[in-house]
Amino acid sequence: MASEVFVSPRFFVLEDGILGSRFDTDVDTVEPTHLADAPRCAKCNDFIGMLTWLPPYRVKLELHGEELGDFIDGVGYELLVSERFVEAFRAEGLTGLEGFQPVEVVRVRRMTKRSRKPLTVPRYFVVWPCFGRAAVDLVLNRVRVSSPPTCTECRATGIDATHGFVLEPGTWAGEDIFRPRGMQGKVVVSERFKDFVERHGLTNMVLTPTEQYVRDPSHLGPAPLPTT
Structure with missing residues (x-):
């Protein structure tokens, strides 16, 4: 019997649309804004994220494109997703998001006159990708850092340049969306x-x-490849 061939899982960095796209949108919170402490590493106690946004979740949007999309990157570590996204995410049993709290859109300011059609404002929810167990590979990454990580748990460090990265085999716990150890600023x-x-x-x-x-x-430029 032929032996099975192991294929490493593929991963992708999630970002919102590029500047100038038809869905180009800026988001800002509306006062009063309440914040909780930023998350810390359970081992070294260093910060691994930004201050956590607390309710009430109220925002104003600036639409530079033509229409509002299903996804808007937030002002901190939070993300805004449409009701359509939430329903599909839950129906298919995907994992890794927390929160799902409704957001009140106080105002949408259209910054361009490219489109004259009426604007549809989706119902948005605030979500946070979990801090996953997957860790960036300290050897194979083409990442320039200001100093090597000192904590084996969070692997947090200052990143000066990224030219591709991979996750260390065996560390991913199966989440569909997450922030990896060693690169918590990326989804x-x-x-x-x-x-x-x-x-x-x-x-x-x-x-x-x-x-x-x-x-x-x-x-x-990219970090040099490891020598053998």
Whole structure:
């Protein structure tokens, strides 16, 4: 009998639409704004996230594109997703999101006159991707850091440039959307999540394979490959 071939799972970085897209939208919270302490690592007690937004969840939107999408990146670690997204996410049993609290959209300001058709405002919910067990691979990543991580649990460090990254085999616990250890500032999703987005035609969601993800504002270039 032929032996089975193991295929490593594929992962993608989730971001909202690019600047200037038809769904280009900015979001800001509306006073009063209440915040809780930022999450900390259970081992080293260092911060691994931003201050947590508490209710009431009220926002104002600035629409630079033509219509509002199913996904809007928030002002902190929170994300805004449409009711259509929430219903499909729950119906298909995907995992990794927390919250699902309704958001009041106080105002939508249209910043362009490209479209004259009436604007439909979806019902939005605030969600947070969980902090997953998956960890970035400390050897194979093409990531430049300001200093090596000192905590084996959170692996938090300052990241100066990213030219692709991979997750350490055996660390992923199966979540469909999560923030990985060592790169908590990024939202990573599974291939099942990618298929879900495409099948339902969910809008304003850009998915880039982790090994192809590039962010290098200072043009430092990729970290050198490990030598053998």
